[in-house]
Amino acid sequence: MEISYFSGCTLKMLGKNFEKTALTVLNKFDINVMELKEWYCCGVVFSLSSDNLMHQLAPIRSLIKAKESGNKRLLTLCSMCYNTLKRASLLVSNDEEKRKKINDFMYKEETEFKGDEIEIVHILKLIEEINIDKIKKKIIKKVDVLKIAPYYGCLLLRPKEIAIDSPELPSIMEKIFEAVGCESVYFPFKTECCGSYQIVNEKKIVMEQTKKIITSARKNGADLVVLSCPLCAYNLDSVQKEIKEKEADFETTPIFYFTQLLALFMGIDPAINDFSLHCINPRPMLEEKGLI
Numbered sequence: 001m002e003i004s005y006f007s008g009c010t011l012k013m014l015g016k017n018f019e020k021t022a023l024t025v026l027n028k029f030d031i032n033v034m035e036l037k038e039w040y041c042c043g044v045v046f047s048l049s050s051d052n053l054m055h056q057l058a059p060i061r062s063l064i065k066a067k068e069s070g071n072k073r074l075l076t077l078c079s080m081c082y083n084t085l086k087r088a089s090l091l092v093s094n095d096e097e098k099r100k101k102i103n104d105f106m107y108k109e110e111t112e113f114k115g116d117e118i119e120i121v122h123i124l125k126l127i128e129e130i131n132i133d134k135i136k137k138k139i140i141k142k143v144d145v146l147k148i149a150p151y152y153g154c155l156l157l158r159p160k161e162i163a164i165d166s167p168e169l170p171s172i173m174e175k176i177f178e179a180v181g182c183e184s185v186y187f188p189f190k191t192e193c194c195g196s197y198q199i200v201n202e203k204k205i206v207m208e209q210t211k212k213i214i215t216s217a218r219k220n221g222a223d224l225v226v227l228s229c230p231l232c233a234y235n236l237d238s239v240q241k242e243i244k245e246k247e248a249d250f251e252t253t254p255i256f257y258f259t260q261l262l263a264l265f266m267g268i269d270p271a272i273n274d275f276s277l278h279c280i281n282p283r284p285m286l287e288e289k290g291l292i
Contacts, residue, residue, distance in 0.1 A: 002032040003121070004071040006062055008081040009041050015078070015230035017274040021259040022077050022123055024268055028138055029130050033075060036065050042084040045197070053101055059088035060102055063120075064113045073119045075126060077259075079155040079229035082122045086162040089115050122156060123259070124172045124228060125164050132179045139180045140267030143289045146182045148261070149222035149253075150174055151213065153232045154193045167191065173226060173258055180265045187220040189213045194235040203239075210239040214253050223285055226258040233257060241279040254282035264291045 011019040023033055043058040063085060066074040076082040092099045093115030103112050127135075150173035157167040165172050170191065174184040192213055195206030213236065217225050227233055237255040244250050260273045270292045275282060286292045 001030065002034060002071065003073050003075045003126070004066050004069045005033045005035045005075045006039055006042075006066065006081060006085065007035055008039075008076070008078045010078060010080075010230040014234060014277065015257075017260060017272070017277050018077060018228075018230060018233075018257040020272050020274070021257060021263040021268070024272060025259050025262050025266065026123075026126070028266060028268075029127075029134065031126070034069070034071070036062070036069060036074075038065050042078075042081040043088075044080065045084065053098060053105075056088050056091060056098075056102055057105055059085050060092060060113055061106065061110070063089060063118050064106065064111050066118050067113060068111055072117070073121050075121050075123060077123050077228070079122070079153060080231055082120065082164075083155040083162065086120045087159075089118065089120060090161060091115075122164050122228075124156070124176075127176060128172050132175075135176065135179050138266050141265045141291055142181060143291065146289055146291075147185050147221050147223045148173075148177055148182050149185050149187050149217035149220065149225045150177070150190060150258075151217070151225050151227040151232065151236070152191050153227065153229050154191065155229060157191055173228075176258070177226070177261070180262070185217070185220040185222045187213075187216040187222065189216045194229075194232045196231060196235075199235055199239070206235050207239055207243060210236050211243055211250070214240060215251075218251055218253055222253060223289070224254045224256055224261075224282065226256050226261055228258055237279045252280045254278065254280050254285055256282065 026033055039062045040058045043055055092102060092113060152170050157163045157170060160167055178184055189212060195209040198205045233255055240252045244252055263272060
């Protein structure tokens with residue numbers, strides 16, 4: 001299978017270990033990922049102002065590049081990029097007047113984008129398409145018990161028009177990791193917002209959210225939290241460290257991109273995970289479980 005790929009900005013910087021593990025894992029399943037030769041920042045967030053069409057130019061321009069690649073499907077890893085691209089595409093598909101205005105802003109040599117020409121696919125949905133038996137055959141490492149807390153956040157599930165799974169009870173990650181021998185723990189905050197960009201000017205909000213999410217995961221027996229959003233990863237990982245510095249009795253929990261954990265189970269060189277990018281050191285837990 002061959003699929004076009006929109007990486008976005010963060011995966012080239014703070015999320016390098018997400019991109020490296022994701023592309024390596026997909027390659028093991030014979031999925032050939034072709035990064036767009038030219039792409040633009042997704043715009044970071046989907047503008048909620050109905051008349052702010054300028055904010056839609058960046059995601060639509062990248063979707064035009066995807067269309068020009070000749071592949072009907074476009075892969076995203078970052079939840080923020082998925083949310084922004086998907087919603088921009090829906091806007092253009094459903095509003096003829098706005099579609100025309102946005103296309104009029106584009107360079108004359110650029111292809112017109114109608115909105116329904118590219119299927120935007122998040123990596124979790126792509127892996128879900130792989131037969132469970134195929135996933136099991138790639139697993140080399142075994143553990144007696146590893147309890148994971150799948151954290152979805154909000155961008156993959158809201159609004160419902162772009163949700164990759166049930167907004168209330170998503171289960172894609174649970175199915176993937178139960179197939180490789182992990183135990184998924186239920187915790188009530190797995191679809192709670194991490195606080196997003198409030199980390200910039202309202203860090204207290206993010207600290208409260210992080211403490212609530214991590215404490216809930218731990219109380220329900222989780223050894224680690226797995227997710228697929230670089231912003232969520234940054235907030236839940238780095239902020240835990242700050243909480244620990246202020247509250248000595250706070251118990252930290254390692255944060256993983258779900259592809260990092262899959263890569264470990266598949267026997268891929270652990271160096272690809274680049275644990276130096278983690279604020280909460282995952283090595284002690286991984287060594288205890290025999291994964292490294």
